[in-house]
Amino acid sequence: MNFWILVLALFLEASVVLFSQNTQKPKNIIILIGDGMGISYVSTSILQSPDSPFRRFTTTGFSVTCSADNLITDSAAGATALSTGYRTKNHYVGVDTIGNTITNIFEVAEKINLSTGLVVTSTVTHATPAAFVSHVISRNEETKIANQFLDIDLDVVIGGGAKYFFQYDSIKGCTHFDELKSKQYTIFQSADELTACIPDNKFYALLELESFKKANERNYSLAELTYKAIQFLSKNENGFVLMVEGSQIDWAGHNNNPEEALVEMNDFSQAISVSLDFAENNEETLVLVTADHETGGLALTEGKIDGSELSLKFVTKHHTAEVVGVFAFGPGSEQFNGINDNYIIGRKLIQLINPYFNFS
Numbered sequence: 001m002n003f004w005i006l007v008l009a010l011f012l013e014a015s016v017v018l019f020s021q022n023t024q025k026p027k028n029i030i031i032l033i034g035d036g037m038g039i040s041y042v043s044t045s046i047l048q049s050p051d052s053p054f055r056r057f058t059t060t061g062f063s064v065t066c067s068a069d070n071l072i073t074d075s076a077a078g079a080t081a082l083s084t085g086y087r088t089k090n091h092y093v094g095v096d097t098i099g100n101t102i103t104n105i106f107e108v109a110e111k112i113n114l115s116t117g118l119v120v121t122s123t124v125t126h127a128t129p130a131a132f133v134s135h136v137i138s139r140n141e142e143t144k145i146a147n148q149f150l151d152i153d154l155d156v157v158i159g160g161g162a163k164y165f166f167q168y169d170s171i172k173g174c175t176h177f178d179e180l181k182s183k184q185y186t187i188f189q190s191a192d193e194l195t196a197c198i199p200d201n202k203f204y205a206l207l208e209l210e211s212f213k214k215a216n217e218r219n220y221s222l223a224e225l226t227y228k229a230i231q232f233l234s235k236n237e238n239g240f241v242l243m244v245e246g247s248q249i250d251w252a253g254h255n256n257n258p259e260e261a262l263v264e265m266n267d268f269s270q271a272i273s274v275s276l277d278f279a280e281n282n283e284e285t286l287v288l289v290t291a292d293h294e295t296g297g298l299a300l301t302e303g304k305i306d307g308s309e310l311s312l313k314f315v316t317k318h319h320t321a322e323v324v325g326v327f328a329f330g331p332g333s334e335q336f337n338g339i340n341d342n343y344i345i346g347r348k349l350i351q352l353i354n355p356y357f358n359f360s
């Protein structure tokens with residue numbers, strides 16, 4: 001072997017070893033977003049139970065949630081930062097500040113044959129899930145967002161918003177559900193149907209015409225649905241990326257409703273537990289929990305020493321600029337230590353599945 005080729009080969013080998021020692025690459029990533037879930041919301045879970053799933057994380061940090069044009073982000077810009085690694089303007093979904101499409105983590109994952117899925121308690125076309133799927137100037141364009149679900153080969157879609165998929169497309173001459181069936185998707189329209197079976201085919205489970213009912217008014221939990229998603233997605237030997245959203249924590253904040261906040265946090269916490277249980281067994285899965293922003297300026301002002309009878313007070317009906325928590329477990333988790341801007345978290349997630357992905 002030519003001397004210089006040998007030197008080059010040794011150098012390349014050394015750099016690969018260095019890279020693999022520094023960064024453990026997860027096979028699977030589960031991103032759980034508590035919409036509006038500021039630190040006080042997380043505190044309710046931690047104070048109420050020694051078994052709170054938040055206590056199980058090995059890495060904790062903070063995320064700075066500002067958008068490109070506002071100290072106080074909305075969910076569209078907040079989720080876009082996490083899904084694409086770029087800050088954008090409030091109301092923009094999956095596009096940059098001048099409206100250009102930006103690649104999201106699901107698109108990166110699909111390119112390298114990972115499975116992708118989402119589980120939310122809002123409509124699947126709502127701002128947060130939309131940022132993982134679509135590219136529109138306004139989060140309010142839910143019909144257009146639904147159309148764009150047909151352009152990406154998601155493996156699991158669970159949430160509300162069936163009404164957008166019953167719409168008749170006069171150009172294609174069918175509804176979105178018809179088109180999904182022709183693309184070999186199984187369609188579930190009730191949680192009972194879904195939880196009774198072990199899915200062996202990619203599927204859409206749109207369980208309500210609009211959003212889900214509140215967690216204490218439905219007979220299925222976010223945790224059960226998350227389990228179903230993981231059960232199917234983990235069949236892919238290449239790995240998967242799953243996004244789970246506790247969508248209605250935010251709505252409790254906007255409503256300044258303490259009971260709703262506790263109920264939705266409990267529902268979301270159980271979904272975190274299911275994800276951590278899987279990751280602890282699997283050992284190749286990164287679980288990352290964060291929020292897009294805080295809602296309501298929540299404070300815990302009274303309660304018993306065991307965390308019961310908590311009194312929750314809100315100072316606003318809107319979002320706030322408070323930093324939010326970041327909780328990570330599994331390979332790559334150490335990357336999320338300390339204080340990160342929201343879009344940096346998005347970049348790190350994308351580069352954990354594709355280290356060669358370039359950000360401008």
Ligand SMILES: [Zn+2]
Pocket residue numbers: 035036074075076078250292293
């Ligand atoms: Zn939000």
